[in-house]
Every structure is written in structure tokens, then in C-alpha cells.
Amino acid sequence: xxxxxxxxxxxxxxxxxxxxxxxxxxxxxxxxxxxxxxxxxxxxxxxxxxxxxxxxxxxxxxxxxxxxxxxxxxxxxxxxxxxxxxxxxxxxxxxxxxxxxxxxxxxxxxxxxxxxxxxxxxxxxxxxxxxxxxxxxxxxxxxxxxxxxxxxxxxxxxxxxxxxxxxxxxxxxxxxxxxxxxxxxxxxxxxxxxxxxxxxxxxxxxxxxxxxxxxxxxxxxxxxxxxxxxxxxxxxxxxxxxxxxxxxxxxxxxxxxxxxxxxxxxxxxxxxxxxxxxxxxxxxxxxxxxxxxxxxxxxxxxxxxxxxxxxxxxxxxxxxxxxxxxx
Amino acid sequence: xxxxxxxxxxxxxxxxxxxxxxxxxxxxxxxxxxxxxxxxxxxxxxxxxxxxxxxxxxxxxxxxxxxxxxxxxxxxxxxxxxxxxxxxxxxxxxxxxxxxxxxxxxxxxxxxxxxxxxxxxxxxxxxxxxxxxxxxxxxxxxxxxxxxxxxxxxxxxxxxxxxxxxxxxxxxxxxxxxxxxxxxxxxxxxxxxxxxxxxxxxxxxxxxxxxxxxxxxxxxxxxxxxxxxxxxxxxxxxxxxxxxxxxxxxxxxxxxxxxxxxxxxxxxxxxxxxxxxxxxxxxxxxxxxxxxxxxxxxxxxxxxxxxxxxxxxxxxxxxxxxxxxxxxxxxxxxxxxxxxxxxxxxxxxxxxxxxxxxxxxxxxxxxxxxxxxxxxxxx
Numbered sequence: 136x137x138x139x140x141x142x143x144x145x146x147x148x149x150x151x152x153x154x155x156x157x158x159x160x161x162x163x164x165x166x167x168x169x170x171x172x173x174x175x176x177x178x179x180x181x182x183x184x185x186x187x188x189x190x191x192x193x194x195x196x197x198x199x200x201x202x203x204x205x206x207x208x209x210x211x212x213x214x215x216x217x218x219x220x221x222x223x224x225x226x227x228x229x230x231x232x233x234x235x236x237x238x239x240x241x242x243x244x245x246x247x248x249x250x251x252x253x254x255x256x257x258x259x260x261x262x263x264x265x266x267x268x269x270x271x272x273x274x275x276x277x278x279x280x281x282x283x284x285x286x287x288x289x290x291x292x293x294x295x296x297x298x299x300x301x302x303x304x305x306x307x308x309x310x311x312x313x314x315x316x317x318x319x320x321x322x323x324x325x326x327x328x329x330x331x332x333x334x335x336x337x338x339x340x341x342x343x344x345x346x347x348x349x350x351x352x353x354x355x356x357x358x359x360x361x362x363x364x365x366x367x368x369x370x371x372x373x374x375x376x377x378x379x380x381x382x383x384x385x386x387x388x389x390x391x392x393x394x395x396x397x398x399x400x401x402x403x404x405x406x407x408x409x410x411x412x413x414x415x416x417x418x419x420x421x422x423x424x425x426x427x428x429x430x431x432x433x434x435x436x437x438x439x440x441x442x443x444x445x446x447x448x449x450x451x452x453x454x455x456x457x458x459x460x461x462x
Numbered sequence: 463x464x465x466x467x468x469x470x471x472x473x474x475x476x477x478x479x480x481x482x483x484x485x486x487x488x489x490x491x492x493x494x495x496x497x498x499x500x501x502x503x504x505x506x507x508x509x510x511x512x513x514x515x516x517x518x519x520x521x522x523x524x525x526x527x528x529x530x531x532x533x534x535x536x537x538x539x540x541x542x543x544x545x546x547x548x549x550x551x552x553x554x555x556x557x558x559x560x561x562x563x564x565x566x567x568x569x570x571x572x573x574x575x576x577x578x579x580x581x582x583x584x585x586x587x588x589x590x591x592x593x594x595x596x597x598x599x600x601x602x603x604x605x606x607x608x609x610x611x612x613x614x615x616x617x618x619x620x621x622x623x624x625x626x627x628x629x630x631x632x633x634x635x636x637x638x639x640x641x642x643x644x645x646x647x648x649x650x651x652x653x654x655x656x657x658x659x660x661x662x663x664x665x666x667x668x669x670x671x672x673x674x675x676x677x678x679x680x681x682x683x684x685x686x687x688x689x690x691x692x693x694x695x696x697x698x699x700x701x702x703x704x705x706x707x708x709x710x711x712x713x714x715x716x717x718x719x720x721x722x723x724x725x726x727x728x729x730x731x732x733x734x735x736x737x738x739x740x741x742x743x744x745x746x747x748x749x750x751x752x753x754x755x756x757x758x759x760x761x762x763x764x765x766x767x768x769x770x771x772x773x774x775x776x777x778x779x780x781x782x783x784x785x786x787x788x789x790x791x792x793x794x795x796x797x798x799x800x801x802x803x804x805x806x807x808x809x810x811x812x813x814x815x816x817x818x819x820x821x822x823x824x825x826x827x828x829x830x831x832x833x834x835x836x837x838x839x840x841x
Contacts, residue, residue, distance in 0.1 A: 138627075138630055141630065141631075141634050141702070141786075142634075144634075144702055144703070145634050145637060145638055145702070148638045148642070148702070148703060148706060149637075149638050149641050149642065149645075152641075152642055152645045152646060153645060156645065156649060156744075160742075160743075160744035161744075163742070163744070164742050164744060164745075177742075178657075178743075179659070181657075181742075181743055181744070182653055182657050182659045185649040185650065185652065185653040185657065185743070186649075186650060186653050186665075188646040188649075188650075189646045189647055189649070189650035189714060189718065190650075190665075192646065192707065192710050192711050192714055193668070193669070193672060193711070193714055193715070195684075195687070195707075195711065196680055196684060196707070196708065196710070196711020196712065196714070197672045197675055197680060197711060197712075197714070197715065198668070198672070199683065200679055200680035200681075200682075200683035200684055201675055201679050201680075203682075203683035203686075204679050204680075204682060204683055207682060207683070214686070253480070256476075256480075257477065257480050260473045260476060260477040260480075261477060263470075263473060264470075264473065264474055264477055267477070270477050270478075270480070270481045272827065273481050273484055273485050274480060274481065274484045275831075276484075276485075276488070276820070276823060277484070277488070278823075279768060279816075279819040279820060279822065279823035279830070280488075280772065280815075280816045280819050280820070281771070281772030281773075281774070281790075281791050281815060281816075281819070282772065282774065282791075283772075283774050283791040283794045283795055283812075283815075284772075284791070284794065284812045284815050284816050286794075286798070287491070287794060287798065287808050287809070287811070287812035288487045288488060288490075288491045288812060289487060290798065290808075291487075291490065291491060291494065291805060291808070291809060292487055292490070294805070300504075301504055301505055301506070302506065303502070303503070303504070303505065303506050303507070303805070304506075305486070305487075305490060305506065305508070308506050308508075337484065337487070340484075345831050368469070369469050369473070397676075398676050398677065398678065400774070400775055401774045401775065401791070404774065404795065405774075405794070405795045405798055417678060420678055420681075421775070421778075421779075424681065424682060424685070424779070431682050431686070434681075434682050435682055437678075438676070438678040438679045438681070438682065439679070441676050441678050441679075442674075442675065442676050442678070442679050445674060445676050446674050449673065449674040450674055453670060453673060453674070
């Protein structure tokens with residue numbers, strides 16, 4: 136496809152939707168309004184015109200797939216024969232699946248906790264320093280770039296050369312200058328997971344930071360002033376006033392990052408592709424979508440496991456969100 | 463007072479530490495993308511401003527290049543390009559003693575031919591007898607190279623490695639994938655907020671329920687639909703319209719949710735007044751809603767655009783991995799596999815892929831943050 140063709144298709148695609156709404160509404164406008172009956176017909180048609188595209192997309196891309204994925208999880212790899220709980224039994228007994236679940240759990244414990252913690256500390260520091268907003272910008276920046284881009288950035292940091300060569304990876308250069316042997320960090324099982332998590336923490340801290348920054352402003356200044364006059368140290372204020380005051384926000388951010396981490400795929404796919412025992416559920420699922428011509432049964436089971444993990448956390452988060460809006 | 467200033471200094475130092483740790487990875491990538499690729503391969507980016515020592519092996523020309531001069535058979539030539547800036551410090555003729563000779567020394571081979579070399583890499587190899595071998599002998603050089611910055615990597619990556627085309631492809635994926643949901647969701651959110659019809663609350667409940675469905679749940683069924691669709695009509699199943707609609711589908715619930723929250727905050731009286739004046743819903747939408755919603759649109763646009771630009775999974779599953787369709791993230795992942803040692807290509811490619819997000823980030827940070835804080839519900 137040439138670039139000119141591509142440009143044409145893009146233009147056409149966008150124009151199609153604008154034209155759909157404009158033409159159908161134009162026709163309705165010229166039809167209705169002449170009598171009460173016509174007005175009513177016009178209104179009910181217009182509801183359909185407004186809703187139809189979004190609803191069709193919602194149905195095809197979200198609603199139908201949810202039920203289809205649940206159905207497929209009880210069928211064989213081609214989705215033809217009913218196999219009962221076979222795929223679920225396979226998952227429970229599969230060492231790769233267990234490894235992925237375990238890795239996912241470690242990710243869930245480490246990444247949201249550390250990102251939230253760093254975000255809170257940095258927000259608190261930056262709030263009191265004149266160049267704080269520049270600092271916040273810099274720490275927030277990784278949020279804008281892709282996981283794959285971040286993967287390349289960090290793969291360069293972890294780059295390994297044999298002991299006789301000059302190290303061009305920053306981490307190994309530091310290790311060597313301290314007198315240790317260079318390491319191929321991403322290939323050391325167990326520990327490599329933490330090197331991958333560092334990337335995610337590097338990205339997500341920015342998210343926690345901006346939300347905390349906004350929340351910090353809601354703490355009454357008088358309360359902090361009073362504590363300072365009473366001689367409380369900054370550390371004491373942080374633990375005894377700020378953390379209790381921001382408890383709700385901390386929980387919201389923690390769950391937010393948890394949801395992102397539950398679906399983590401790109402970083403591991405780009406960095407290790409799940410080798411050296413770094414696989415997580417989303418990667419295993421992608422793998423089974425195509426491995427051996429694809430196994431829709433096993434892939435579906437894995438998707439369902441991810442969804443079961445996400446639902447309670449996101450539901451709680453939404454509930455909180457709505458509660459806040461009501462207040 | 464003294465205690466306060468101490469703690470202030472400590473917090474400044476601590477914050478500075480965080481800032482440095484956070485900026486260094488990206489900074490290193492950026493510096494590396496501008497360095498000469500030969501230097502990049504042998505020295506860390508933090509040495510970019512210093513002179514680098516390079517050990518290299520060159521082979522001199524063979525018998526075809528020889529000329530007869532002053533009673534000698536001579537082969538003259540250059541080891542490397544004139545403008546590389548390299549200066550040879552020492553050289554050797556044996557891999558065990560690569561620093562045996564200084565510039566100006568005459569090195570003598572076993573066959574009694576001799577070679578002299580200047581620091582710019584010009585050599586003269588002479589012998590009493592005629593040269594017989596097709597291949598010349600090897601020289602081991604140790605040279606110093608000054609700091610060298612270049613845009614050569616960018617030219618290479620954009621035009622030879624296919625990153626340039628992937629950039630255009632990503633734009634062709636991300637732009638419609640942002641505008642289409644924005645168009646259809648704004649009508650959807652409008653009808654959910656300002657139109658009365660049967661089942662409105664149920665529909666709203668469905669939207670909110672859709673927020674909790676992770677992307678992974680949709681992949682297998684939609685891929686099947688696309689393949690069946692392709693087989694039925696005999697067209698390529700995976701292509702741009704398919705990926706736009708997939709992104710639209712995955713962004714629909716959150717976009718609608720955010721827009722509806724915004725529209726709900728608009729004053730009801732305004733719509734009523736317009737209705738009394740005989741305006742249709744479409745008039746109200748065009749003349750009142752759109753102008754008022756520009757800031758909300760901006761936030762949602764940025765959020766969805768960055769999401770599509772940075773996405774890997776959707777582009778991987780719903781596009782063919784061919785040059786005319788591959789997106790930047792997928793291309794980068796491919797390069798990580800095939801050119802894992804060529805850091806000039808990887809760093810430059812990654813930086814090219816980051817230009818658009820970084821531009822949006824610095825130019826529109828306010829909208830980005832607002833959208834992010836409000837839109838943290840994407841499933």
C-alpha cells in the first residue's frame with residue numbers, strides 16, 4: 136500500500152463517520168418538525184441514529200467477545216468440540232501457567248506498592264521546593280512513551296558484554312567499576328523479574344505522582360502549620376498526617392496501577408519474551424493464541440483468568456469513583 | 463531555623479536524586495542515538511565527550527595494487543576514510559603484539575617486506591621482490607577517536623530500516639483510531655445524557671460493566687471474526703479499517719464514560735432554551751455541545767491518541783507484520799530481535815518512536831494530566 140493510498144483510506148475512514156451523522160441528521164431535520172406525529176417519529180429515529188454506531192461497536196468488540204470467550208474456554212483448540220473443563224484442568228496442571236501466575240502475583244505485590252510509595256514521596260518533596268514542578272515533569276515523562284520504547288531504553292541499561300570488553304550498559308559499567316563481574320541481568324531467573332519490574336515502576340511512578348500532587352493540595356494548610364509549630368519533624372508529619380489523610384487516594388492509585396500491571400504484556404514481550412522464567416499471564420495467552428496454529432480453548436481460559444483478576448479491583452475502583460462524584 | 467534549612471537541603475538532594483535516576487535512562491538513549499555507530503559499539507554513552515581508544519584490524523591491498531618505484535615493489539593505500547577524525551597511536555603486525563610499533567617505525571614482516579604508517583591511516587608497504595599474494599597482510603591499529611556526533615543514525619533508521627514507513631503507518635493507525643471513537647462516542651454520550659428513551663439506564667449500566675472487561679477477553683473472538691470476514695469476501699482480513707475499529711471498540715466504554723461525566727456537568731437550562739427555540743438535537747449538538755466540550759475533547763483525544771500510538775498488542779494481532787502495515791512498536795520489537803547488537807539502530811528507532819508522545823507531553827501537558835487523572839478507568 137503506497138503512502139498516498141494510505142492517506143486516502145485514512146481520510147475516507149474518518150469522513151465516513153462524519154458523513155453518516157451529518158447526512159442522517161440532515162435528512163431527519165428536513166423530515167421532522169412539520170407535525171407532532173412527525174416530530175415524535177423523528178425523535179425516536181434520531182435516538183437510533185445517535186446510538187447505533189457506538190452500540191454496534193460495543194456489541195461486536197466487547198459484549199459478544201465476552202460470551203464467546205467464555206464459550207470457547209469449554210471447547211477444543213479449534214472451538215468446535217465441547218471438552219468440558221479440560222482446558223481449565225490443563226491450566227491448573229501446566230507448570231508454565233503456574234509460573235505465570237506466580238510472576239503476576241509478584242508483579243502485583245511489588246510494582247503498585249513501590250510506584251505508589253515513590254509517587255507519594257516525590258509529590259511530597261516536590262510540593263515544597265521551588266523547582267518541584269520541573270522535577271515532576273521529568274519524573275512524569277515516562278508515562279508518555281510506549282512500553283516497548285521504555286523496553287529499549289532499559290535494555291540498553293542492562294546490556295551485557297563479556298568480562299574482557301568495555302561495558303556499554305550503564306548497570307554493568309557501574310558493577311565493573313566497583314570490581315565485580317558483569318552480569319547478563321535479564322537471564323538470571325527470579326532476579327530478572329525484578330529488573331523488568333523496575334521498568335514498570337519507572338513508568339507508573341509518574342501516574343501516582345500527578346494524582347498525589349493534586350490530592351496534596353486538599354490537605355488543610357493550617358493542619359500542617361499547627362504540626363510544625365508544635366515541633367513535629369517533616370518525617371513525622373509525613374507519616375502521621377499526610378499518609379492518613381491521603382488514605383483513600385493511596386488506595387485508588389494502588390488499585391489503578393494493579394489493574395495496569397495485571398494486563399502487563401508489552402514489556403515482557405519486548406525484553407525477554409517470557410524466557411528465563413519471566414512469563415506472565417498476558418504473554419502466555421498471546422503465546423497460546425498462535426502457538427501450534429493457535430489454541431482458542433487455552434487462550435480463552437487465560438483471558439478469563441486475567442478478567443477474574445481485574446474485575447473485583449476495577450469494580451471497587453469504579454465504585455469509589457462514583458461515590459466521589461456523588462459527594 | 464537551622465534545623466529547617468537542613469531538612470530543606472536534604473529534601474532538595476533527595477528530589478535531585480530521584481530526578482537524576484529518572485532522567486538518566488532516557489538521556490542515555492538520546493545521546494547514544496546521536497553518536498557515531500562505531501564509537502557507540504565500544505564505549506559507554508557517558509564517555510561521549512571524551513576521546514575513545516579504538517583497536518581495529520585492517521587488511522592492506524593485495525598484489526594487484528603494487529607499483530614499481532625506486533627499485534622497490536610498493537603497495538600504497540589508506541586504512542580508513544580521511545574525515546573520520548581518527549588518529550593512529552600505535553600499530554602491530556601480529557595479533558599478539560598489537561602495540562609493537564609507533565607511528566614512524568618501520569615494521570618488518572617475516573618475508574622481509576616492510577611497512578610504514580602515518581597517523582591518518584596512509585600506509586606504504588614495500589618489498590625487494592614482487593608481491594605474490596592476492597590478499598594483503600593484516601595491520602592491527604590502536605587509534606584515538608575524538609567525540610563524534612552525527613545524524614547519520616537517523617538517516618539510516620528512517621530510510622533504510624523501515625522506521626520511517628512504520629512512523630507513517632502508526633500515524634495512519636492512531637489518528638482514525640482516536641477520531642472515530644471521539645465522533646461516535648460524543649453522539650452516544652449525548653444521547654445517554656440529554657435524550658429520553660427506553661432502556662437508557664440499562665445501556666449506561668452496560669457501558670460501566672464494559673469498563674471492567676480487559677482487552678484480552680476480546681482478542682480471540684475478534685480475530686476469528688476478522689479471519690472469517692476475510693475468507694468470506696476474499697480480502698486481506700487484517701488491515702487498517704480493522705485495527706481502527708478494534709481500537710474504537712476497546713476505547714469506546716471509557717471514552718463514553720468520560721464524555722458523559724463531562725456532559726452531565728453542563729447546565730440543563732441551556733439545552734431547554736435551545737429546544738424551545740426550535741433547535742433539533744443535532745443543532746444543539748453542533749452549536750452548543752461541541753464548542754463547550756473542546757477542553758474535554760482535547761483531554762480525551764490526547765489520552766486515546768497516546769494509547770493507540772504506544773499500543774503494541776492490538777497492532778500485533780490485527781495488522782499483518784509487513785512493511786506497509788507494521789507499526790512503530792512492533793517494528794522496534796522486531797529490531798530488538800534481529801538487530802539486538804546494533805544499538806545505533808535501536809536507540810535511534812526508539813527515540814523516533816518517542817518524538818510524537820514527547821511532543822504531546824511537553825506541548826499539552828495540562829490536558830494530558832487532566833485526561834489521565836479523569837480517564838484512569840480504561841479497561
